[in-house]
Amino acid sequence: MITIRVKCTRPSQIFAMAEVAEFDISVVSEASLPADLTVTVQLSCDTQLVLSETTFRPAANATQRVQGSMPYPGFLRCRAFAEVNGETVLGECGVAFAPECIRPVRPEPADFDAFWANALAKLDKIPPNVDCQEAPDLSNDDYTAYRVSLANIGGTRLYGLLTVPSAKYGSGPFPAVFEVPSAGPPIRNPENFAFRARPRDYIIFNVNVFDFDSIGPDAVASQQAYAELTKDSPYTCQGQQSREEFFYYRPIIGCYRAVQWLYERADVDRQHFVCYGGSQGGGMGFNQVALGGGRFTAALFHIPFLCDTAGVLMGRHPGRKIMDGVELETALRTMAYFDPVHFARRITCPVMVTVGFVDNTCFPSGIYAAYNQLAGEKTVLNCLESGHGKYFDYGRHRTPMYAWLTNRMRRDF
Known part of the structure; x- marks a missing residue:
């Protein structure tokens, strides 16, 4: 069984707008990892607007670090996923950027x-x-x-x-x-x-x-x-x-x-x-x-x-x-x-x-x-x-x- 773990390096998982978040990604398996296994890492605004997408080949007992930031106050989602025996294995972590500044996109109706x-x-x-x-x-x-x-x-x-x-x-x-x-x-x-x-x-x-x-x-x-x-x-x-x-x-x-x-x-x-x-x-x-x-x-x-x-x-x-x-x-x-x-x-x-x-x-x-x-x-x-x-x-x-x-x-x- 393969598990993908995504962890933010900052325990609070809260950042100011000028900062950069770092995520450590590891792939854990009870057996040897398949030689052709590829992990895709996607950074997005709460899974909607995709900001970046990269891939890497994981190694046993190794950690892949990725960095990301947000274009406006909101939540940055780091998702790492791989296809294993026809199924998608997913690990994810979310972090907040200036969450106290998130406002409604539209004003309330006048009536x-x-x-x-x-x-x-x-x-x-x-x-x-x-x-x-x-x-x-x-x-x-x-x-x-x-x-x-x-x-x-x-x-x-x-x-x-x-x-x-x-x-x-x-x-x-x-x-x-x-x-x-x-x-x-x-x-x-x-x-x-x-x-x-x-x-x-x-x-x-x-x-x-x-x-x-x-x-x-x-x-x-x-x-x-x-x-x-x-x-x-x-x-x-x-x-x-x-x-x-x-x-x-x-x-x-x-x-x-x-x-x-x-x-x-x-x-x-x-x-x-x-x-x-x-x-x-x-x-x-x-x-x-x-x-x-x-x-x-x-x-x-x-x-x-x-x-x-x-x-x-x-x-x-x-x-x-x-x-x-x-x-x-x-x-x-x-x-x-x-x-x-x-x-x-x-x-x-x-x-x-x-x-x-x-x-x-x-x-x-x-x-x-x-x-x-x-x-x-x-x-x-x-x-x-x-x-x-x-x-x-x-x-x-x-x-x-x-x-x-x-x-x-x-x-x-």
């Missing part, structure tokens, strides 16, 4: 606030019609679970799972967490929530983004509805041809109602009302905290998605998938109304943002563009070796993430 005010006004005309049913099949010694749905625009409903601490944690009020899951099939069990800090002495409301019953006892029906939704394209890019048709328009509005309902519960401690979410949930967190009217007291946006969608125009990163049949410019105009870079400056509570330096789904340069727009108290957790999803090193980073948020759930600042 950004008016657009969302009008959207929420539509919701205000619809009675909430909340259905909250205890779910004994999902409850345990730590919490009582509830299946919840609320009326949303267009005659649809939004569905989520709520857990309330059991009697062993007292009678409340309790700190509360609002979260939206990562993109993918709906969350149907509280044990699969993204935030699972122990002890479970807090209320948490996990809301799916779909308009079908994603939480009911009929798991087969939920699976079939999800399969139907995604049979032609990922739901995350559907409707990019216009603002009101974009997939996330409806769940953003519905989640706003879900936040209102959670906040008004008598068992919720409004002094410790926080938001947590990763990837899709991190991106949704930006808009919910921004639209939340100051309700949230802290938020953690973990490797958030949809950040700096226009960054693709300058080769900063590859950007989001564009739906077939939709022109790039049309999609970018639509997504500008959903981009965390434009919601960020409307957030006033303390925020932590996590960044994976080799994330190939939610690119670090885009996340920093959103992070830098936050005007209040903020903390960034640079996860140097981490990618996305299963490639994120939760074993290393979950502890500081949870510590930051739980401190704000259980202490007065």
Whole structure:
């Protein structure tokens, strides 16, 4: 088995614009390296704009050093890859150049606030019609679970799972967490929530983004509805041809109602009302905290998605998938109304943002563009070796993430 390792010579992996980054590349094998093995080294702006490409023939127990810099603030990605027995073996490392200077490529739409005010006004005309049913099949010694749905625009409903601490944690009020899951099939069990800090002495409301019953006892029906939704394209890019048709328009509005309902519960401690979410949930967190009217007291946006969608125009990163049949410019105009870079400056509570330096789904340069727009108290957790999803090193980073948020759930600042 052959492994390619790429390591930056500077432990922090952060550079000023005038500096040059150095990477050491080594090829490790349990057997002798093939005599004709060639390694290609590519330096790029977060995998998009290719800055240089070279090749070398690796030698056993030897290291190849390459150097590179960036033409503007952003992330330099060093990728080394080789074809071995018909498969591509890849090693990569990402470094930041003046990340504090990364800014959105385009300004926010002039009618950004008016657009969302009008959207929420539509919701205000619809009675909430909340259905909250205890779910004994999902409850345990730590919490009582509830299946919840609320009326949303267009005659649809939004569905989520709520857990309330059991009697062993007292009678409340309790700190509360609002979260939206990562993109993918709906969350149907509280044990699969993204935030699972122990002890479970807090209320948490996990809301799916779909308009079908994603939480009911009929798991087969939920699976079939999800399969139907995604049979032609990922739901995350559907409707990019216009603002009101974009997939996330409806769940953003519905989640706003879900936040209102959670906040008004008598068992919720409004002094410790926080938001947590990763990837899709991190991106949704930006808009919910921004639209939340100051309700949230802290938020953690973990490797958030949809950040700096226009960054693709300058080769900063590859950007989001564009739906077939939709022109790039049309999609970018639509997504500008959903981009965390434009919601960020409307957030006033303390925020932590996590960044994976080799994330190939939610690119670090885009996340920093959103992070830098936050005007209040903020903390960034640079996860140097981490990618996305299963490639994120939760074993290393979950502890500081949870510590930051739980401190704000259980202490007065």
